[in-house]
Amino acid sequence: MGDFWVFGYGSLIWNPGFAHVETSRARLSGYRRSLCVKSWVHRGTRERPGLVLGLDRGGSCVGLAFRVPGELRDEVIGYLRERELVTNVYLERQLQVRLADGRQVEAVTYVADPKHEQYAGRMDELHAAEIVRDATGQSGANPDYVLSTIKHLEALGIRDHWLERVAAQLA
Structure with a gap:
């Protein structure tokens, strides 16, 4: 089998944890980055x-x-499934992404399952910040996760206005 692509939108951006030979900025249409998953782990x-x-x-x-x-x-x-499918709140999908150079490729990615009990759905930034503010799990404090995501997105020149407003509420 030939090479394949993996699309990262959160922690995979700064901590992919797997070997790869090329990285490209990419856009996935039809889905948005959202704090829409309740983290129990x-x-x-x-x-x-x-x-x-x-x-x-x-x-x-x-x-x-x-x-x-x-x-x-x-x-x-195998690594991605172990990492992303801990509670099966994500669905593994092969979706088209457009790379920075214009190429369109199919990429493995993980989308939130709206039927799963951990799906939090859409909420405003004040409510999201309220939930994030005091939560901590096995990988650390929830605000650190959000702020780290913003820091890494900014370093790449990627803007996420909604997530930035959540982070501003945490500061």
């Missing part, structure tokens, strides 16, 4: 869920696409 608990990013329907999302050598497919897909 990494950034919260069942008693005090945090919020983590998911791809939710509507709009578009700019992130990074990583090209992975075909011979690493099983290893990388």
Whole structure:
């Protein structure tokens, strides 16, 4: 099998955790970056869920696409499934993304399952910040996750106005 692409929109941007041979800014249409997933493991608990990013329907999302050598497919897909499908709130999808150079490629990505009990849905930035503010899970404090995401997006020149407003409420 040939090389394949993985689309990252959150923590995969700054911590992909897998070998890749090319990275490109990319846009996924039809989905937006959103704090739409209740985190019971990494950034919260069942008693005090945090919020983590998911791809939710509507709009578009700019992130990074990583090209992975075909011979690493099983290893990388296994790693991604272990990382992203901890509670099965995400659905693994092959979706078209447009790379910065104009190429259109199919990429593995993980979208939020609106039927899953951890799906938080759409909310305003004040409510999201309220939930994030005091949540902590196995991977650390929820505000650190949101602020780190903003920092890394800014370093790449990627704007996410809604997430920036959530971060401003946390500052």
